[in-house]
């Protein structure tokens with residue numbers, strides 16, 4: 504079976520569960536952003552559930568045509584922080600390097616939804632050289648984060664060549680890869696690809712995007728095990744999404760599943776102000792309440808940091824919850840179970 508790429512193909516699989524009268528708006532949503540749902544993700548969907556949390560991430564919704572006034576086409580300000588095509592430079596010591604805009608699946612809530620897609624431009628050889636020259640000329644850049652799109656959509660040989668060129672820049676200490684491939688297209692994580700992920704000098708870290716425990720089926724866990732067995736440190740990135748994972752038991756199950764797969768939960772992203780994604784958004788207060796509930800249920804090993812990407816390109820900040828309250832002559836500390844305790848200043 505091939506990746507599903509059209510509304511018709513989704514319909515054939517029984518995945519279009521919205522009122523058929525919304526058809527024109529669904530078509531509008533599908534035109535605004537590419538569709539891709541791999542057979543491996545399709546196999547994880549419970550088709551008898553009209554609200555399946557995996558289907559919800561990839562099947563277009565008529566709600567995508569509702570654009571709120573505060574939603575942005577570039578919600579995290581990539582453009583404002585892009586000195587050279589393919590580079591985003593927000594913090595002194597690190598850059599994003601985006602070699603391509605193709606992904607194995609297209610997530611309807613994507614913060615780069617207006618950039619990603621099979622027609623999205625990849626960097627030409629000259630543009631890639633200019634991006635690498637930018638990094639080479641700045642000794643303060645210690646970490647290079649390969650993102651996109653999904654860098655694992657590059658053929659292993661091209662990925663190895665790109666990593667070797669970044670690795671040849673002596674001041675780069677860490678190369679980080681952000682990818683959804685181990686979840687969405689786990690068979691792609693074969694020997695050749697794993698071998699490509701071995702820079703000779705710099706340390707490579709791997710961040711995997713996963714939003715629900717059910718995304719970690721046997722094939723996905725095997726792909727992650729191949730990476731972990733190769734000595735690659737793994738961390739997890741999750742987007743907090745209404746109707747997908749905005750319940751404490753769902754998040755708890757996901758964090759436990761990630762840790763069991765040797766993936767350290769890293770970030771829980773508050774959903775960005777992406778155009779047409781209001782139906783995925785939860786309030787920050789709700790996110791903080793969920794994090795508080797997780798603190799009472801999970802060890803530190805399984806706790807992600809809840810972060811907001813400040814709109815306009817100002818970077819990420821942790822957004823709580825807080826555990827310190829005011830008291831005239833001491834700090835008032837709240838424990839994980841809601842008890843309050845005085846602690847001398």
Ligand code: SF4
Nearest residue numbers: 606609610613652683
């Ligand atoms: S895999 Fe990542 S970059 Fe690609 S559509 Fe999903 S969220 Fe966006």
